[in-house]
Amino acid sequence: MALLEVNNLGVRFTRRDGPSVDVVQDVSFALDAGGTLGIVGESGSGKSQTVMALLGLLASNGQASGHAFLRGADLLAMKPAALNRIRGDRIAMIFQDPMTSLNPFLTIERQMTEALQLHRNATRREARKRAIEALERVRIPDAARRIGMYPHEFSGGMRQRVLIAAALMMEPDVLIADEPTTALDVTVQAQILALLREMNRERGTAIVLITHDMGVVAELCDDVMVMYAGRAVEKASASALFARPQHPYTAGLLGALPRLDAQVGAPLCTIPGNPPMPGGSGAGCAFAPRCAYAFERCRSEAPSLHSHGARSRACHLPADIALQAAPGVFV
Template identity: 55%
Template sequence: MTEKKIPLLDVRNLSVEFKVQDGMVKAVNGLSFKVYDGEIIGIVGESGSGKSQTMLALMGLLASNGKISGSVKFMGQELVGISTSKLNKIRGDKMAMIFQDPMTSLNPYLKISSQMTEVLMLHKNMSYKDALAESIKMLERVKIPEASNRIHLYPHEFSGGMRQRVMIAMSLLTKPKLLIADEPTTALDVTVQAQILELLKELRKEFGMTIIFITHDMGVVANLCDRVNVMYGGWLMETASINTIFNNSVHPYTQALLATIPSLDTHVEKLKTIPGEPPNLLQLPTGCPFQPRCSQANHLCSESIPLRRVEPRHVVKCVNAQGVVL
């Protein structure tokens, strides 16, 4: 993947703000990143890091008190500020999203068959019969046994893992270019999570799909992703390939985060910790949101901090980083 190719998704200086009773919440602050065709990019962060809000903003699903600024170009088309009908068209055809809890996006009162065929009949103008056949094919593709019978069941008749498969099948119906997955395996057991991760990898190969995968689990990132965006307090702290992030990360937050994880492959007597509490988005410090907890913080941290390119496609937002200012 070279820098010259046109990215599938080009996010520039994206900010998301919410007006709440006690003031303005800056959920996402000046986010810029690119996603190229066929990549699986992970977005990791703790609660309040803005990782989910970023994706909701991309999908145009922000709550009504949210305000979005900056630019999001998807396949060359600007998404910020376009009409809902145009966005709906793109959302249906080219982008799809799956969530942590599949039940939030499945209608509990409709059979899977009618929910799936509706998508095809609406976006691809298929007849019911074709749509049903196509839907069954897709359910088989995500390895749902006895798909032709099971398609006539209601969502609650599936187990958690099966429901997530149904969601994935549904989101694949229109053969989207981009799949946004918001913690899709967090609620699942590890053995089922392993199944879903394998499935996503296979589907990426088969459909050439690009996936943005939001998670808080560094293990899942290591398993699935090509690149990672590390977010904290609404900032994109570091973005790089997974090998770089896990082995040569530059940002103190990334380093600290990796050090706190109790892992199966290493043994330490005592876990490293990050002191303090996750940021309160209502009272963020000026400058870097991580500085109150950072071991390397200095007086420069409360000033405006530029993005620096440490090496190609490895961008860091920290005063201590060396590299070209972007």
């Protein structure tokens, strides 16, 4: 049995001024101990709402459906009290925005030691010592002094490192990282990725990484799930996906990456148009209006996710078609 198994996850938000909106539909994946899964896609594709649903952190008008089993226990069926005993301990999350994730009225020490005292019955002295050690691991200078400061006394990058330290300190079974290196310079980013790899290899911590940075995915992740308009459109090993994308959207994402071997002055490739509003894709494939390969069936029939060997994709194109992740396809 997988450590984390998600089946047919859906997220729906109700609105006062209109019909309900489905922002995530039929998302499934499995993650073994020591595995790493990257979830990629444009902003609004449903990446963050997928993991928020697993942790029971949706907004008050949000409702999750499906199943999400952590060591056999369904997270989506748990009552808040039971979920509170798991969050921050067996499953932890590094949130995307450090400014809103840290309480401005509490010191860093109070916010980092609370989980240790709650879940591990640590004394205040023991919890403070472990928190300082965690801050030092993410390269916070003078950690013993800074731990008594408030979030506004830290830079954005340092606040991000505090969140990472707090999550790593608990040594969870599953770590969900939502854009964990966005606010960090490249040197600190490399150090944080090294820490994540260390936890992954030495402790068997499973990692779900949400990111726009395909370089981070290539460096850290075993498998990749590409999301578009709330659905998974391709799932594959990282090596297979980078070598040969099988969905036009994946090919577009890879084609839009700057290349060191590109000719001087060559324009950057883009995917034309904009992603649909949540719940507004209509009939057919949601990506069809932006797809260079779309044909009549794509505009009238939404493709389902089918397996092709060790990978899956949602596309009407033949599985053996060669998609170009290079300049000239999406311009």
